[in-house]
Amino acid sequence: MGSPCELVLQSPDAARLAAAARAAESEVLRLEAKYSRYRDDSVTAAINRSAGSPDGLVVDDETAALLDYADVAHRESGGRFDISSGVLRRAWDFRSGQLPSQVQIDALLPLVGWARLRWQRPTLVLPRPGMELDFGGYVKEYAADAAANQCRLLGVTQGYVELGGDVRIVGPQADGRPWRVGIRDPRRPEQALAVVGLSAGGIATSGDYERFMIVDGRRYSHLLDPRTGWPVQAYASVSVMAPQALVAGTASTTAMLLGAPEGEKWLDSLGLPGLIVDSLGGITELGRRDSGHSTIEMLRQPAPCFISFTFAQ
Amino acid sequence: MSRLLLSLLLACLCGCASVQPWQRGELAKPTMAWDPDPQRAALAGHVYFSKEASSGGAGVGGGGCGCN
């Protein structure tokens, strides 16, 4: 997955614990291999190879369900959640410290757009050569849910699965207390600005600090608006809690992509609990109604966001 | 009287709100079960059965006893 992964399980039965850990790990590896951008034998590679072919290709049930999900997410996010936007990666190199030119982006925009694809279960057609699908935006959260499910199926009911900051709870700790998950301070990512107590469900965070570059005092992050090809610049991070890590991930990513104030309004309408940290360091707690499964405990004020105000040379 | 109440209740049930699967978390709480402590409920039922004239509830009756 390219990011730190952690599996914490508790059970009085050692054999069951070992079996669950193995099952969870193999489920995560299976999904990583199946939807990896870097492997030639992955479903993603097969889909991307079919770009330009009018017949498209037939996908398996799991991929079909993931595509159905992406379709719903695209609609519910007003077009911001778009798994065909991966090609924009070719214009944005966050290690270079250089912004792409508008020409580069304009060349890629015709290849971006879920509406341009034809998805009629079970056949997927990518009409133009060069079009790509990228499952990376949500398969990690799905893998966390799938791994947690494997644990429960094998009779382990205490623990959690964490994949790169997205967590899915298997069940509360042995003594009944919830697990404590930290939410990173977006401007000091090695420190937590809040701790969430979770007994069930998942939490996902989307932030502009994961991959970014700062050019002329402005932050450009990896969260690109698929309609313009440029990064959104509003919130520093959004964390959402939902019964499934997958839904939590979609909600947090969409809120980031919608920006302020739409993102907060959209999250309010969902009614899920969570936290928004805006680019000036303001914190907004969402879903004040306690869901019964989670509590948010603020630790500190986030680091002041001076980035916007550094001297422009 | 009982017939009127019964039809009112049935009408109430048919007007059930559409509750989605993810919203059932609250309904699945242990204290929301029909009997969060089934043994206690069975014991209480047995005591009332032996001390009162009435019997019958929402489930199928169990066996008899010399207590009644």
Place this chain on the structure above:
Amino acid sequence: MMTPGRAGGALASLTAAALALPAFQAQADAREETRSVSVRASQYAEGDIPKDKTSGGETSRYDISTFSLRATTPVAADYRVTADLGYETMSGASPWFVQPDADGRPVQVMSGATIDENRLDGSVDLRRYGDSSEQALTLGYSTENDYSSANVGGEILYALGSQVSLNLGAGYSADKIEPTDGGSEQYPSRAVSENRHSINGVAGLTGILSATTVLQTALSYTVNSGYLSDPYKLASVEGAAVPDSRPDDRTQFAWTTRLRQRLGDLGASLHLDYRYYHDSWQLESHTLELAWYQEIGETWWVVPSVRYYSQTQANFYRPYYVSSREDGNYSSDYRLSPYGAISASLMLRRSFGSQAVSLSVQYYDSGGEYALGKVDVENPGLVDFWMATLGYDFSI
């Protein structure tokens, strides 16, 4: 330009799409994964009968100690087996017959002998979980000094759509009574060996009214036939002692409605149960029970509850009889008399991970003054009791 989807619709659509994914399909129901063992120990003590209600002699009443064990486990993918075992020891004096005192007021005569009895009962329940239905089969057997009972029951649950489900059940019980000292020199008129059986059917509907409310309503119909009298009791008829003789059939009808309301902000659930009962002996009753399940933190439950009960009398019941009856039915058992009862109980439960300990205390008081209707003559044998139950559960 697309605008984000409609409010509540967004979460709905996303979650529905998420749940359609394979990883969520095979999700085992929490209930199917639990294997647990529970034990309960109860002590029941009836209050002494007031001296002015008895004609002298024994005034203390029944004490019952109960131990019960329950074990449940999933079997294969779709089945669950639950086994119950109970053991009870009863001792004390019980009401024998009622006779008028010098002023014509009924007084209770208690049985002289202190009864010492043991009862053992066991049952097994096998349940199958389908996609939109459930089926269950129950077998039970109980035995005590003078009574044994074997019963079988079945139940089917059907989901009618996603908010409502139907449950249908049927049961049969066959009992044998062999009273102690039946037909003996001391009690020549006491029954020696008798049988009774009953058939019972239940039909109910359960509905999810909202994200926080569920309601269940059910009708129960039972036909009893055989020896339905109490072989140890007598009735005073024109001054003479006559064995308790009740009709040899009894049809019973009960309508039960239960509500469970979640109050998430308070961390509590409210339980409301009501039952209306009527039988062919013209006895009618109302039962109303209210319980408040208060969760404190993640490990405590505090559950206060109250129960109100009121019944009318069986048509052949009298505290004592000044003239004989044409139908030959006689009973002065307080259980067939008109009265009401109020009960209050409190349960505390604490969980420790996969184990839990609970303590429950209940007080029950009955009297003519609690009944809904006017009770002219209260049966002197009405009972009040205290009961305490200690429980221990653990899940594997």
